[in-house]
Amino acid sequence: MQREINGRPVIETARGPVLTPCAPGSVLARLGDKWTILVVSMLALSPDTPMRFGAIRRGIPDISQRMLTLTLRSLERDGLVARHYYPEVPPRVEYELTARGRSMLDPLAAFTGWIRDTWQDIEASRKEFDDVERSGTSAN
Amino acid sequence: MQREINGRPVIETARGPVLTPCAPGSVLARLGDKWTILVVSMLALSPDTPMRFGAIRRGIPDISQRMLTLTLRSLERDGLVARHYYPEVPPRVEYELTARGRSMLDPLAAFTGWIRDTWQDIEASRKEFDDVERSGTSAN
DNA sequence: CGGAATCCCCGATGATACTG
DNA sequence: CAGTATCATCGGGGATTCCG
Numbered sequence: 579m580q581r582e583i584n585g586r587p588v589i590e591t592a593r594g595p596v597l598t599p600c601a602p603g604s605v606l607a608r609l610g611d612k613w614t615i616l617v618v619s620m621l622a623l624s625p626d627t628p629m630r631f632g633a634i635r636r637g638i639p640d641i642s643q644r645m646l647t648l649t650l651r652s653l654e655r656d657g658l659v660a661r662h663y664y665p666e667v668p669p670r671v672e673y674e675l676t677a678r679g680r681s682m683l684d685p686l687a688a689f690t691g692w693i694r695d696t697w698q699d700i701e702a703s704r705k706e707f708d709d710v711e712r713s714g715t716s717a718n
Numbered sequence: 719m720q721r722e723i724n725g726r727p728v729i730e731t732a733r734g735p736v737l738t739p740c741a742p743g744s745v746l747a748r749l750g751d752k753w754t755i756l757v758v759s760m761l762a763l764s765p766d767t768p769m770r771f772g773a774i775r776r777g778i779p780d781i782s783q784r785m786l787t788l789t790l791r792s793l794e795r796d797g798l799v800a801r802h803y804y805p806e807v808p809p810r811v812e813y814e815l816t817a818r819g820r821s822m823l824d825p826l827a828a829f830t831g832w833i834r835d836t837w838q839d840i841e842a843s844r845k846e847f848d849d850v851e852r853s854g855t856s857a858n
Numbered sequence: 859c860g861g862a863a864t865c866c867c868c869g870a871t872g873a874t875a876c877t878g
Numbered sequence: 879c880a881g882t883a884t885c886a887t888c889g890g891g892g893a894t895t896c897c898g
Contacts, residue, residue: 584758585833585837586756593773595764597760601841606755606833609833610749623721629734636736639739643861644891644893667898669861671861685829688824690746692826693725694722700745703795772879772880784873805878
C-alpha cells in the first residue's frame with residue numbers, strides 16, 4: 579500500500595522513502611506567503627458581513643495597497659474569497675470568505691494554535707543557538 | 719476582553735479591527751518556506767531512528783545540498799530538529815525531530831489534510847478564473 | 859476608493875567548486 | 879559524506895504614479 583505524509587505520497591525505494599513532488603505544495607506555498615494568512619484572518623473576523631478593501635487594509639498595518647490587491651486576487655482565484663464590486667462614485671469593493679475559505683479556518687487554527695503555544699520556546703531556542711554560535715566562533 | 723485570531727491579538731478601533739504584528743508571523747514564515755515542510759515530513763517518516771543527511775536529500779528529489787543544509791540549520795536553531803555529528807571518515811551526520819518538532823506534527827497534519835482534501839477544487843477554481851480572465855480580455 | 863502600471867531593490871535559491 | 883564559499887539569477891514586494 580501507499581504511505582502518505584502531509585498530503586504527499588511516499589514511494590518506498592531500496593535506498594529509503596522518497597516524497598513525491600505534487601500539487602498541494604503550490605497551495606501550501608501560497609497560503610504560507612507573507613500576507614495571505616493575515617488577510618484571511620481579517621476576513622475571518624467578520625464572518626457575516628463583507629469587508630471593504632480599506633477596512634482590510636487598515637487592519638494589517640504594514641501591507642501595501644499593491645500587495646493587498648494581489649493577495650486578494652490570488653485568494654479569489656483559489657475560490658477562497660469572493661469579491662463584490664459596486665460601481666458607485668467613489669467605487670466600493672467588498673470581500674468575504676467563501677464556504678471553501680471558511681472550511682479552512684478550523685484546520686488553520688489548529689496549526690496557528692500550535693505556533694501561538696510554542697513560539698516563545700522557539701524564540702528562546704533561537705537566542706540560545708545564536709549565542710552558542712557567537713561564542714563558538716570566539717576568535718572573531 | 720482581548721480577541722485573538724490565528725494567534726494574533728486583535729485591537730478594536732473606531733474604524734474596525736486591527737491585527738497586531740507579532741512574533742508568530744516569523745515562525746509561520748519559516749515553516750511556510752519552500753522546503754521546511756518537506757524536510758519535516760521526511761523526518762516524520764522515521765520517528766524512531768535518526769536519518770542521515772544523504773537519506774533526507776534523496777527523499778526530496780529537487781532540493782539542493784545547500785538548501786537542505788540551510789533548512790536543517792534553521793530547524794535546529796528553532797529547536798525542532800536535533801543534529802548528531804559523528805566525526806568518522808567519511809563523516810556521518812544524522813538528524814531527528816525533537817519532542818517539540820514532533821509536537822508540531824498533529825496540528826500540521828490538520829492543515830495539510832485540509833489541503834489534501836481541497837486542492838483539486840482549488841486547482842479547478844484557478845483554471846476557471848484564468849479562463850474567464852482570458853475571455854474577458856478578449857480583445858488581446 | 860480601489861486598482862493597474864512601472865521602476866527598482868534585495869533576499870531566497872540554485873550551480874559550482876572547494877574542504878575536513 | 880557533509881558542509882562551506884562564492885557567484886549569478888530570479889521573483890517578491892515596496893514606492894510611486896496614473897486611471898475609472
